[in-house]
Amino acid sequence: xxxxxxxxxxxxxxxxxxxxxxxxxxxxxxxxxxxxxxxxxxxxxxxxxxxxxxxxxxxxxxxxxxxxxxxxxxxxxxxxxxxxxxxxxxx
Amino acid sequence: xxxxxxxxxxxxxxxxxxxxxxxxxxxxxxxxxxxxxxxxxxxxxxxxxxxxxxxxxxxxxxxxxxxxxxxxxxxxxxxxxxxxxxxxxxx
Amino acid sequence: xxxxxxxxxxxxxxxxxxxxxxxxxxxxxxxxxxxxxxxxxxxxxxxxxxxxxxxxxxxxxxxxxxxxxxxxxxxxxxxxxxxxxxxxxxx
Amino acid sequence: xxxxxxxxxxxxxxxxxxxxxxxxxxxxxxxxxxxxxxxxxxxxxxxxxxxxxxxxxxxxxxxxxxxxxxxxxxxxxxxxxxxxxxxxxxx
Amino acid sequence: xxxxxxxxxxxxxxxxxxxxxxxxxxxxxxxxxxxxxxxxxxxxxxxxxxxxxxxxxxxxxxxxxxxxxxxxxxxxxxxxxxxxxxxxxxx
Numbered sequence: 173x174x175x176x177x178x179x180x181x182x183x184x185x186x187x188x189x190x191x192x193x194x195x196x197x198x199x200x201x202x203x204x205x206x207x208x209x210x211x212x213x214x215x216x217x218x219x220x221x222x223x224x225x226x227x228x229x230x231x232x233x234x235x236x237x238x239x240x241x242x243x244x245x246x247x248x249x250x251x252x253x254x255x256x257x258x259x260x261x262x263x
Numbered sequence: 264x265x266x267x268x269x270x271x272x273x274x275x276x277x278x279x280x281x282x283x284x285x286x287x288x289x290x291x292x293x294x295x296x297x298x299x300x301x302x303x304x305x306x307x308x309x310x311x312x313x314x315x316x317x318x319x320x321x322x323x324x325x326x327x328x329x330x331x332x333x334x335x336x337x338x339x340x341x342x343x344x345x346x347x348x349x350x351x352x353x354x
Numbered sequence: 355x356x357x358x359x360x361x362x363x364x365x366x367x368x369x370x371x372x373x374x375x376x377x378x379x380x381x382x383x384x385x386x387x388x389x390x391x392x393x394x395x396x397x398x399x400x401x402x403x404x405x406x407x408x409x410x411x412x413x414x415x416x417x418x419x420x421x422x423x424x425x426x427x428x429x430x431x432x433x434x435x436x437x438x439x440x441x442x443x444x445x
Numbered sequence: 446x447x448x449x450x451x452x453x454x455x456x457x458x459x460x461x462x463x464x465x466x467x468x469x470x471x472x473x474x475x476x477x478x479x480x481x482x483x484x485x486x487x488x489x490x491x492x493x494x495x496x497x498x499x500x501x502x503x504x505x506x507x508x509x510x511x512x513x514x515x516x517x518x519x520x521x522x523x524x525x526x527x528x529x530x531x532x533x534x535x536x
Numbered sequence: 537x538x539x540x541x542x543x544x545x546x547x548x549x550x551x552x553x554x555x556x557x558x559x560x561x562x563x564x565x566x567x568x569x570x571x572x573x574x575x576x577x578x579x580x581x582x583x584x585x586x587x588x589x590x591x592x593x594x595x596x597x598x599x600x601x602x603x604x605x606x607x608x609x610x611x612x613x614x615x616x617x618x619x620x621x622x623x624x625x626x627x
Contacts, residue, residue, distance in 0.1 A: 173378070173397040173431060175364070179295065180352035182266070184320055186311055187345030188331065196264070196320070198295065198352065204361065204380065204395055211302075211393075213295055215264040215320060220368055224353045229366055229378070229397060233416040234324040236429035240370065247327035247344050249264060253429050254369030261362035261380065262406045270477065271534035273448070275502055277493055278527030279513065287446070287502070289477065289534065302484075304477055306446040306502060315535045325506040338509035338526050340446060355560070355579040355613060357546070386543065386562065386577055393575075402550055411548055411560070411579060415598040418611035422552065435611050436551030443544035443562065444588045452568065453625035455539070457593055459584055460618030461604065469537070469593070471568065471625065484575075486568055488537040488593060497626045507597040520600035520617050522537060 174212070175202040175256060176230045178222050182215055190246040197222065197252065199230055204261055216250035217241070229254035265303070266293040266347060267321045269313050273306055281337040288313065288343065290321055295352055307341035308332070320345035356394070357384040357438060358412045360404050364397055372428040379404065379434065381412055386443055398432035399423070411436035447485070448475040448529060449503045451495050455488055463519040470495065470525065472503055477534055489523035490514070502527035538576070539566040539620060540594045542586050546579055554610040561586065561616065563594055568625055580614035581605070593618035 180198040184191075194217050201212035214232065219240050222228050230250055231237065237248040271289040275282075285308050292303035305323065310331050313319050321341055322328065328339040362380040366373075376399050383394035396414065401422055404410050412432055413419065419430040453471040457464075467490050474485035487505065492513055495501050503523055504510065510521040544562040548555075558581050565576035578596065583604050586592050594614055595601065601612040 173429075174395065175397065179354075180350060182320070182347055183349040183351070184345035184347050186348075187320065188310060191344060198350065200295070203392070204382070210294070213265065215266065219370060229364070229369065231429040231431060233429075233431045234326050235416050235420075236431070238326075239427045240429055245330045247264075247322040247324075247331055247342065249322060249324045249327070251429065254366035254373060256364055256366050257368075258365040259362060259380070260365070263361075270536075271532060273502070273529060274531040274533070275527035275529050277530075278502065279492060282526060289532065291477070301476070304447065306448065325508050329508075336512045338446075338504040338506075338513055338524065340504060340506045340509070355611075356577065357579065385574070386564070401552060411546070411551065413611040413613060415611075415613045417598050417602075418613070421609045422611055433611065436548035436555060438546055438548050439550075440547040441544060441562070442547070445543075452627075453623060455593070455620055456622040456624070457618035457620050459621075460593065461583060464617060471623070473568070483567070486538065488539065507599050511599075518603045520537075520595040520597075520604055520615065522595060522597045522600070 173229050173231045176200055176228055177202055178224050178226050178228060188247055214250045216252050217248050218252040220252055220255055222252045222255055227256040228252045264320050264322045267291055267319055268293055269315050269317050269319060279338055305341045307343050308339050309343045311343055311346055313343045313346055318347040319343045355411050355413045358382055358410055359384055360406050360408050360410060370429055396432045398434050399430050400434045402434055402437055404434045404437055409438040410434045446502050446504045449473055449501055450475055451497050451499050451501060461520055487523045489525050490521050491525045493525055493528055495525045495528055500529040501525045537593050537595045540564055540592055541566055542588050542590050542592060552611055578614045580616050581612050582616045584616055584619055586616045586619055591620040592616045
């Protein structure tokens, strides 16, 4: 899992059946200093009703993702599994 | 999943049996600014009839890929699962 | 597995059910020279009661992680599986 | 899958039993401009009798690899699954 | 799989039960020019009795790793599966 921020969404009408009705959110990884890590920009599905601007927990692993949707056939890698309230870092 | 653009295709006559008859498309990852991310260039199979120049959704995970083709023995990692109509980014 | 240091924790009240009650630790990979590798910052679950500041062993692979928790449905990638006593490097 | 070129081979007499008798080829990823991508150098097994100098298709995913060899216990990640005849890129 | 050199080992007395009694070796990836690739430093388990200084074959994939140990519950990603005698590169 890693910290990320939801920065937008993607509209795709012509897509795999299993993805129909699923919201596709654009997320960008955050560093511990709360800055964007440009090297990690992915499209994630969502199970916690996150919105654009939210700081979230992203799990990026196929089996985890499919289990969350109770659908062993959904083609998915990244899922938003939590909204972050607070990050405590000891420096 | 990530955003990518189809930039070409690959011809291979001598290949694994499970890949025979499958179109091999070259895709290049896109940044949120719609520029190419040179570090991610892969060969993807296609299930939505995408063509060269299309902006697409790519899922890159073996189990997802095999499930889409209903073939647990096809050697594949990346599959094009959607054609992108629009990307909305909040800045 | 890789060497990492626990640098903080994450609070998320609104998250996937399987993660409720699990402590979410922020870990940062260490180089062999004991410096932080900024490119690897992840959120790990813990099974050895590691604390902030500890040098730990992190395994980052979904199946390993789920097996450790005896929960095939927990969405998790990284788990702290050991606290490091000593690293011997031959130079 | 990605494009790569076979650049050499590896000799190892003392190795895991499942790998005995398997040729270990060194492959290096190619960019779309046909240059070497130094960040991806792996050892691949081969099922299409590729030789040094050949431009090939490499699939790098454990389950795909094991399926190709019909051996669920072979420790392998990367396999050469095709020899490339031609790459067409639209610029 | 990739080429690596064993550069040290890690001592951890407080660790997951499945790892008790397993030697934890520090390995660093090698480029084809036999130089260290600093971006890949991992802790590997060993099945070929490799020692510090040896040039080895590392497979980094969870399922492969667990199969080698005949233990579907061992949390492991990287395993040393061969000692390298010779690398032939055509330039």
